Amino acid sequence: MKLNGENRPIGLLRFTTAGSVDDGKSTLIGRLLYDSKSIFEDQMEHIVQSSKRLGKEETDLSLLTDGLRAEREQGITIDVAYRYFATPARKFIIADTPGHIQYTRNMVTGASTADLAVILIDSRKGVVEQTMRHTYIASLLDIRHIVFCINKMDLVGYSEDVYLRLCDDLKKLGSRLGTGDLHFIPISAKYGDNVVSPSENMKWYGGKTFLNLIETIEIGKKRNSGPARFPVQTVIRPLSSEYHDYRGYAGRVASGTFSAGDRITVLPSGMESEISSITVMGKTISKAEAGDSVTLNLTDQIDISRGDMIVKKGEMPESGVDINLMVCWFNEKPLQQGRKYLIRNNTNETTCVVSSINYRMNISNLERETAGNDVNMNDIANISIRTPRPLYYDCYKNNNITGSMIFIEEGTNETVGAGMICGEYD
């Protein structure tokens, strides 16, 4: 059993897959669901019928993942779709995203909640523009485990040489991007080689099958060991006779651990207090770890509200009004220099103005490009913003929760961009 942090087994693995129509992504997912017996009879019957109706010769497993009418009609995936399957070892959530450049925003969305990214490579084509894009997005979103599935091995005669050459290329790409934990598996999604069962055709490959790898991979969540952060979601005040003076601060631990007796600082006020108890529905627990939804009680009655952050005394986050970040833009209306947006970082919402657009990332060749005065939809860029009051944050690389934010356009209320804080602009 894998351990996460101290002694909590990981039962849930979230991974993202990105790819285009023809690289075999849907087939891989279909194969995974089919061979792990996660496709139900009525679903299978349904796609058999749909395939026939659409005039397809073979049953098309991708129909399983294309949910919306428009997607089925056009044979493309528009949006992020979530898939679920479980084996006796783990439960899996797949964020299945389209891979074309015009869907960068969907890839970013899918990657934001993933522990692991699966990137498919066509063994005949090798490292292409799309591979760079997917690997870059995984590294930008700080996904630290990447599994490269070298697919369509059946079309290169199951050649070990082809596989090894591709591994070399991918390792170079990984080290250029500073990506942590890389894995390589030669597969044929179509015929099932090394997906769930070991391949008879590639006896030279001594590694794990894809399913076995994702069942056993140890997911290092550094947020457990980082400084303790607790963004306050809401203040619980029952005002009942039984709990007349009760005040609890409800939220989910973003990183680190909190224990009863810890001295804490409340931001932005800077007030200090001590944790008197930590509870979950009346049950007292001795400590709360990253990811736990709990209620904190303090020894002092101090003014705390939604948007505040409780941190351990002496473990202060960064703070400032000038913030540098990488953004991915989601909206048809470009991000403009000098414009104001609402931003939400944790539970805290404030306004910002875009003070400068520093560069645009060409994610097809990983070169920085000079940016103009705006950032277009699906662009990834480095920008600086200014906030009216200091924001308390961590760098995204250190903390994905306290280092991330979304941009909201006032007026339409839409989520128009995502930002990852990276400290000072160099």
Next chain:
Amino acid sequence: MDNSVCSKRNDNAMKEQTLAINDNHLKELEDEAIFVMREVASQFEKKVILFSGGKDSIVLVHLARKAFWPAKMPFSLLHIDTGHNFEETLKFRDDLANELGVELIVRLVQDTIDQGRVTEERGINASRNKAQSVTLLDAIEELRIDVAVGGGRRDEEKARAKERFFSHRNEFGQWDPKNQRPELWNIFNGHKNFGEHFRVFPISNWTELDVWQYILKEGIRLPMLYYTHRRKIFLRNGVYLAWAPFMQLKPSEKVFEADIRCRTIGDITCTGVTMSKAGSLEEIISEIAATRVTERGGRYDDMRSEAAMEDRKKEGYF
């Protein structure tokens, strides 16, 4: 009856089998759902939980209690009553609302029909499932509800797989699947204009099996309909339906008694039942873990067309 003896004996064997199913992921799913509940409480004003009396909405109520304890949950329960209920569901609903001391709001599809706001379907396959959406949207407008929390799960149906946790509805109550707000990390954007509302689905990432394992782990009480019992049923298009006096039968359809349980509980006219002798949660979990048909495979309302669910959701369905 020696039925109980039989189910006891099975129980122990089942328990061992059930324990072999890993449930380490339940805590993370619960933490996530509680986080979402608390975001709802902070971002909206008039908040309801859509309560059908089914297991998913019962789990939602449990999560809401947990999220705000020791304060009362900041939600009312809203039941859109088609009038075609299993009687037991209504009693369960009333008892639960009483026990929690939360407001229960009931709106009747019959009233919507009587007011001429929707035309009732006729014929053998008549269902009030679609009419429910009109009653629901009327209630949302009348009560100025700005958020309705539902027990929808992404694993239920393919249109739901693309649903957000925070799902925006325009002033007509419609869902626009092609223009959904991106949802990143744990940041939920509940901003809206006056007259618009949100549907929120805290257990989006749960599967049917997760729900059952959680019910077992937390000791959550359910209507007895979920456990095996004898009932009058009949077969229609490969689905067993519970018989009720207001249901029209085709000449070829024969009513008979059998040991069944409900896998989902909804409008009686379209809720398929399962032949089952599972009388305990452990037995139900073993049964579901081994099943080869999805939960909605027995939902008559989804069989109408390829995009039946998507179309109903666009119109304002749950």
